[in-house]
Amino acid sequence: MxxxxxxxxxxxxxxxxxxxxxxxxxxxxxxxxxxxxxxxxxxxxxxxxLPRQGPACRGCALPLPPTGACAHCLPADPPGSAPPLDGVHAVFDYAFPLDRLLPRLKFHGDFAAGRVLAQAMAVHCSGLPRPGAIVPIPLHRARLRERGYDQALELATPLARALRLPLLANALLRRKTTTAQSRLDAAARQRNLRDAFVVAGNACLPAHVVLVDDVMTTGATLHAAARALRAAGVSRVDAWVCARVA
Ligand SMILES: [Zn+2]
Ligand SMILES: [Zn+2]
Structure with missing residues (x-):
């Protein structure tokens, strides 16, 4: 037929x-x-x-001497002002050749680059505490339509499969098209992203979720997504990213 x-x-x-x-x-x-x-x-x-990350802050994955958290991520004072992420793990520093491979995945549909990087993430993340599910940072639907694929999902799908973890690809929705984050400073990124994510009404979230994204720059995107998950009752949110911009 x-x-x-x-x-x-x-x-x-x-x-x-x-x-x-x-x-x-x-x-x-x-x-x-x-x-x-x-x-x-x-x-x-x-x-x-490959520029695998050395000792890094467990709160934000910025490189640092092997002592745990950077000054920015030390236990919050007052309590409650802590960042919404419990821990961040970056596999690589955003340096050569990640600064070529990740844009090739993100803007040019180079899925071979996605496979190589997802495999490296799986090796690195297999030793980390296992979450109940992996949630990729979603693109807004309009941007997904114009690009045709979602780079975070391209990394998260093989990663979840390799680690045998549930992938909740539709748990988070991106609410509005935000101005391109790369053109904004840190404070403007925070404002730009306020309420940018919402948890899908039918999402069934475990107590411990790991967010997956390709690159972490200021962390504003991951923090906004983590806040949405926490508001929906998730008690622990970590982030696994391919590369960290120092
Ligand atoms: Zn080579
Ligand atoms: Zn830190």
Missing amino acids: AATVNQASPIEVDGDVAAPLPWLFALRCLVCGERGARGRDLCAACDAA
Whole structure:
């Protein structure tokens, strides 16, 4: 029947179900163009040279000496003024080649970059306390329509699958199109994002949620999303991000 002709089906290789088409081509390192290693679009040398984060503040993932939290994230005084995130983990510093790979995913639909980065996140995050669910930071529907995909979801989907965690892709909604955050300073970002997120009416949220995003800059976006989750009754919200802008 004609209706079934275009359906993508997994490819059988020696009885195993392999991933679809891209794996049939020689894997090339996304950074240097040499042969990829171990079934990845990344060579061993470029993998080893990725700027993995060193000791970082557990509250905001800014680099720091190995002492725990930065001055900004020390226990709040007065109580209640604490940031809405319990902990932030960044896999990488936002440096070369993340400053190429993440924009390629975000603006140019480079899903091979997404796969490589999601895999690195899975390795890093497998040692962290397990949440009840992963919630990616959503794009506004209008922006999703124009771009066609959501970079946080492209990272969160394989990450959740690798860690066998529930993915709640529709738990958070972005309420209004905000001015592009990159053009605003920290205070303006906060104002821009107030009430930007709302929890979907039918969302069934566990007590501990991890937010996933591609890049953390000031943290205003993640904080706004965490506030919405807390208002909906979530008691612990962490954030896992691919890269932290220092
Ligand atoms: Zn390479
Ligand atoms: Zn901090």
